[in-house]
Amino acid sequence: MWSGALAIPDDSTPKEKNIVLTGFMSTGKSTVGLRLAELLKRRFVDSDNVIVERAGMTIPQIFVRDGEVGFRVLEKEVCGDLAAQHGLVIATGGGMLIDPDNRARMLASGFVVCLDARLDVIRARLALADDRPLAGNWEALLEKRRAAYAAIPIHVDTSDKTPEIVAEEIVSQWRSAST
Numbered sequence: 001m002w003s004g005a006l007a008i009p010d011d012s013t014p015k016e017k018n019i020v021l022t023g024f025m026s027t028g029k030s031t032v033g034l035r036l037a038e039l040l041k042r043r044f045v046d047s048d049n050v051i052v053e054r055a056g057m058t059i060p061q062i063f064v065r066d067g068e069v070g071f072r073v074l075e076k077e078v079c080g081d082l083a084a085q086h087g088l089v090i091a092t093g094g095g096m097l098i099d100p101d102n103r104a105r106m107l108a109s110g111f112v113v114c115l116d117a118r119l120d121v122i123r124a125r126l127a128l129a130d131d132r133p134l135a136g137n138w139e140a141l142l143e144k145r146r147a148a149y150a151a152i153p154i155h156v157d158t159s160d161k162t163p164e165i166v167a168e169e170i171v172s173q174w175r176s177a178s179t
Helices: 029-040 047-055 059-083 100-109 119-126 138-150 163-178
Strands: 018-023 043-046 088-091 110-116 154-157
Touching (some): 029 043, 029 088, 029 163, 043 047, 047 088, 059 100, 100 110, 110 163, 119 138, 154 163
Parallel strands (some): 018 110, 110 154
């Protein structure tokens, strides 16, 4: 469990650092993350899956039982635990790096990429999902989060690209940053 400092001291080399995908819901973090992990032969971790495993219930169930505040407490713990590891590909939940402490932790310990998509693309992708507790008023939520996403230095638009192409773009940027 994370217990204090904002940034975790990172003695890993750039090539050992985690690759962290963030961005709004339905921008492709989990799908691209899986492909990225395959390309780099790294372990893939979806932070939402870790939260579900720890809580022993689904994210909608966590929201019903503990509200968003309770969910964010679990999310902060998972963020700290993942940031302390090396060599992972991590897909964060869409709200994890909205928290400035979480964002600082991940930026200090990994190569962070924010995935973006056009509004029409997000709308179409969300129409296929029924398990997102915050999707009801998603456009207002995206607007509220926009500044936090803008604080991430590297962005890749996923709107008209396959997960494979997005993953290859990220690998190229990661390799450039690691040299």
